[in-house]
Amino acid sequence: MSLYDVIRKPIITEASMQAMDQKKYTFEVAAGAHKLLIKQAIEAAFEGVKVESVNTTNVKPKAKRVGRYTGTKSGYKKAIVTLTADSKSIDIFGEDAE
Secondary structure (H helix, E strand, O other): OOHHHOEEEEOOOHHHHHHHHHOEEEEEEOOOOOHHHHHHHHHHHOOOOOEEEEEEEEEOOOEEEEOOEEEEOOOEEEEEEEEOOOOOOOOOOOOOOO
16 A cells, blocks of 8 residues: 555544644544554645644444435545644645645
8 A cells, every 4th residue: 555545535523623723633544544554644735834743543333324325425434633833834625826
């Protein structure tokens, strides 16, 4: 697994947007990724970023129903990455791409 296969996408919720003020960013990551691999992938993907800590959790699949048919949404692994105080912030939305 290469470093660029580890990070799938950022998770954009109200809680994760408020956590960005404390330099905490939430990403969906590959299921087999461990904390050291996630740290290396974040530092390789974004310039000028130093990771202080990584917290991971497995999000369980939820039951969904459409009409009379039942099924489940897929589960995923979530990583909350805390950056050091002296590192620059991650631009998730690509606003400063000038």
